[in-house]
Amino acid sequence: MSDKNKDHGVLYLGIDLGTSRTSVSASNGERETVSSFVGYPKDVVARKLLGTDVLYGDHALEKRLSLNLFRPLSKGVIHTGEEDSDDNMRAAGDLIGEIIRRAKPRKDELVYAVIGAPAEASFTNKEAILKAAREHVDSVMLCSEPFAVAYGLDYLDDVLVIDIGAGTVDLCRMHGTMPEETDQLTLTSGGDFVDAAFTERLQKTCKGATFSTRMVKEAKERFGSVADSMEPAVVHFPVNGKPTSFDVTEDLREACRLIIPPIVEGLGKLIGSFDPEFQDRLKNRVLLAGGGSQIRGLDTAIETHMHEQLGGGKVQRIEEPMYGGANGALKIAHDMPADYWEQLK
Amino acid sequence: MADFRSDSPTSGSLFSPEEIRRLMAAEFDRTVRFGTPMALLEIAVDRLGYLHDLYGEESKFEILNQINELLRSSTRSSDLLGVPMGDRIVAAVTHIERPYAEALAQRLISGTRGLAFDADGRQLRITASIGLAHSESGFDTFAEMVAAADAARRSAIDAGGDRFELFVASAPAEAPPAPTPAPELTTMPGGDMLLNETLRRALAGEGPTDLAQDLLKRVMDEVEERYSSASSDGRTELLERRVAKLGDMLERTETQLRGVLAGSGESGVASVYREVQGLGAEDSGVEQKRDLLKAIFDANLRMQRMTDGEGQAPPSQES
Numbered sequence: 001m002s003d004k005n006k007d008h009g010v011l012y013l014g015i016d017l018g019t020s021r022t023s024v025s026a027s028n029g030e031r032e033t034v035s036s037f038v039g040y041p042k043d044v045v046a047r048k049l050l051g052t053d054v055l056y057g058d059h060a061l062e063k064r065l066s067l068n069l070f071r072p073l074s075k076g077v078i079h080t081g082e083e084d085s086d087d088n089m090r091a092a093g094d095l096i097g098e099i100i101r102r103a104k105p106r107k108d109e110l111v112y113a114v115i116g117a118p119a120e121a122s123f124t125n126k127e128a129i130l131k132a133a134r135e136h137v138d139s140v141m142l143c144s145e146p147f148a149v150a151y152g153l154d155y156l157d158d159v160l161v162i163d164i165g166a167g168t169v170d171l172c173r174m175h176g177t178m179p180e181e182t183d184q185l186t187l188t189s190g191g192d193f194v195d196a197a198f199t200e201r202l203q204k205t206c207k208g209a210t211f212s213t214r215m216v217k218e219a220k221e222r223f224g225s226v227a228d229s230m231e232p233a234v235v236h237f238p239v240n241g242k243p244t245s246f247d248v249t250e251d252l253r254e255a256c257r258l259i260i261p262p263i264v265e266g267l268g269k270l271i272g273s274f275d276p277e278f279q280d281r282l283k284n285r286v287l288l289a290g291g292g293s294q295i296r297g298l299d300t301a302i303e304t305h306m307h308e309q310l311g312g313g314k315v316q317r318i319e320e321p322m323y324g325g326a327n328g329a330l331k332i333a334h335d336m337p338a339d340y341w342e343q344l345k
Numbered sequence: 346m347a348d349f350r351s352d353s354p355t356s357g358s359l360f361s362p363e364e365i366r367r368l369m370a371a372e373f374d375r376t377v378r379f380g381t382p383m384a385l386l387e388i389a390v391d392r393l394g395y396l397h398d399l400y401g402e403e404s405k406f407e408i409l410n411q412i413n414e415l416l417r418s419s420t421r422s423s424d425l426l427g428v429p430m431g432d433r434i435v436a437a438v439t440h441i442e443r444p445y446a447e448a449l450a451q452r453l454i455s456g457t458r459g460l461a462f463d464a465d466g467r468q469l470r471i472t473a474s475i476g477l478a479h480s481e482s483g484f485d486t487f488a489e490m491v492a493a494a495d496a497a498r499r500s501a502i503d504a505g506g507d508r509f510e511l512f513v514a515s516a517p518a519e520a521p522p523a524p525t526p527a528p529e530l531t532t533m534p535g536g537d538m539l540l541n542e543t544l545r546r547a548l549a550g551e552g553p554t555d556l557a558q559d560l561l562k563r564v565m566d567e568v569e570e571r572y573s574s575a576s577s578d579g580r581t582e583l584l585e586r587r588v589a590k591l592g593d594m595l596e597r598t599e600t601q602l603r604g605v606l607a608g609s610g611e612s613g614v615a616s617v618y619r620e621v622q623g624l625g626a627e628d629s630g631v632e633q634k635r636d637l638l639k640a641i642f643d644a645n646l647r648m649q650r651m652t653d654g655e656g657q658a659p660p661s662q663e664s
């Protein structure tokens with residue numbers, strides 16, 4: 001992006017690039033989120049009917065039958081080196097462009113963005129994200145998504161962030177300096193994993209019913225809980241075209257609970273390999289973030305498991321799980337000295 | 346307000362029950378400081394244990410949730426903080442005078458009677474008992490107010506339930522004998538002098554026998570008071586610095602905005618952060634943040650060099 005005629009100011013963006021959802025918080029007050037889907041019309045006819053070259057988010061999902069649909073960041077990374085990797089890269093680039101447009105930058109302002117990327121994204125991936133972003137902004141930096149969450153909440157020291165996304169659960173230990181590779185752990189047992197486990201169980205419980213991945217996810221988001229006593233999860237799935245209700249409480253609870261053991265095991269690893277003097281402090285400063293953190297009772301359940309397996313722990317759910325990453329990234333962008341931005345242009 | 350059906354009743358709420366309790370306590374403190382009225386209601390469903398045993402846990406949740414809803418719809422939600430406490434609901438309503446609080450409690454009692462609850466095809470009659478405590482009674486601490494609401498609820502139940510009771514502070518005559526000297530002592534002008542005088546008298550063995558006890562309390566109160574005003578002085582200074590900084594920012598922002606408005610005529614909000622960005626000296630942990638920001642920058646710079654073909658291998662610690 002050229003910066004000729006741009007002297008009126010800087011628009012700072014904090015972007016959280018996720019498997020299921022990409023969000024932006026901007027210094028002009030805009031806050032937007034779009035589900036991470038990008039679709040291109042399948043053929044000329046579809047293009048004509050849709051009247052556009054590309055569709056995003058739920059809109060793309062709705063029209064998926066006429067589209068080649070991409071979820072460019074499934075499992076938290078842009079897939080490269082695979083059959084459709086070029087298309088995936090293009091979709092990722094377009095998605096980044098779209099979220100930036102939604103922050104409504106003006107022509108006369110410089111756009112500086114901090115993008116929170118999954119903690120363990122590979123170098124190739126980070127490179128790909130940066131490349132895509134550079135087409136739309138004047139200067140861009142990447143940081144790890146859990147770091148952004150913690151920074152946003154002013155937790156700079158001895159804190160463990162659990163970020164439960166769709167594709168991944170990112171665990172990140174922070175102790176003042178930038179988290180290093182050994183401070184981070186990515187598990188693939190995120191929200192999608194719960195959906196898959198739930199679906200498997202539903203296929204047995206709801207004999208003869210037809211249901212889509214989307215319906216399963218909706219039920220999870222509506223009722224998801226790991227608590228012993230939870231609101232009965234009753235869903236209505238069609239059986240031979242007739243809506244039929246099924247009580248899927250037990251299936252859902254079981255599926256949701258599956259994410260606890262790997263998380264606690266991961267926490268154990270990150271705590272166990274930390275300076276022994278500070279292990280207790282770390283244990284008691286665990287932040288729970290990401291869309292999946294909205295599963296009811298999860299904070300308490302993780303705490304209980306930590307008590308059993310690690311001898312203690314305190315887990316705090318963050319207030320805005322959906323915007324925690326983007327808000328933190330915006331704060332980083334805003335706090336970053338101006339000459340750093342200049343140097344990266 | 347929290348949901349009753351979950352172990353961790355934070356669902357749908359941004360706050361955990363402990364946080365809500367803390368918020369309530371903070372509301373209470375504000376009320377004391379500014380003298381705004383506040384009411385605390387403790388709501389219990391009559392014979393809930395029995396209903397639970399008879400019709401199962403779900404029926405209990407159902408009833409509590411319905412009352413929860415009723416409470417929410419009967420108040421302006423912004424003035425209400427509610428939290429489940431075991432089988433009861435505790436709700437704090439701010440900016441409410443006692444008569445209105447009583448009317449609210451009565452409305453909840455009548456509303457509960459009107460709740461439709463079906464169990465095994467039978468219509469159950471649900472009633473509630475409410476304990477009401479109002480700041481008018483002059484509680485010193487939030488814990489006292491909670492205890493008062495609880496006591497009032499128990500007396501509502503003892504009176505047969507399906508009613509509310511307002512906690513009334515016992516008349517001075519029934520209260521434990523007021524200690525001499527008068528309670529206003531330390532808050533009166535020249536309080537220090539009086540305190541010193543009392544101290545002198547106590548040490549000299551003059552004055553009533555319970556004076557030593559009373560004195561100790563007074564001294565502690567005084568110390569606490571001074572301690573808290575000292576720390577709030579520090580806060581005031583910090584806040585003043587912030588206000589000054591913000592005022593300065595605002596001025597520059599307005600200048601910028603005027604420039605923008607007069608200029609391009611383009612729509613959209615301009616971000617003027619270039620002028621006002623960056624870490625301020627009064628930000629918390631500023632040194633540490635600077636180090637972190639530098640580390641992020643360095644990692645990104647390395648990465649950029651790498652992609653521009655200057656480097657050989659991917660860095661191992663990029664952010």
Ligand SMILES: Nc1ncnc2c1ncn2[C@@H]1O[C@H](COP(=O)(O)OP(=O)(O)OP(=O)(O)O)[C@@H](O)[C@H]1O
Nearest residue numbers: 018019020021165166167168191221290291292294
């Ligand atoms: N209320 C809810 N209860 C349970 N899960 C929820 C709820 N709302 C959203 N989710 C789940 O959270 C996940 C999305 O979280 P989030 O948006 O933080 O992920 P992401 O950042 O896109 O993914 P990733 O971090 O893997 O890249 C999805 O699996 C979604 O189903």
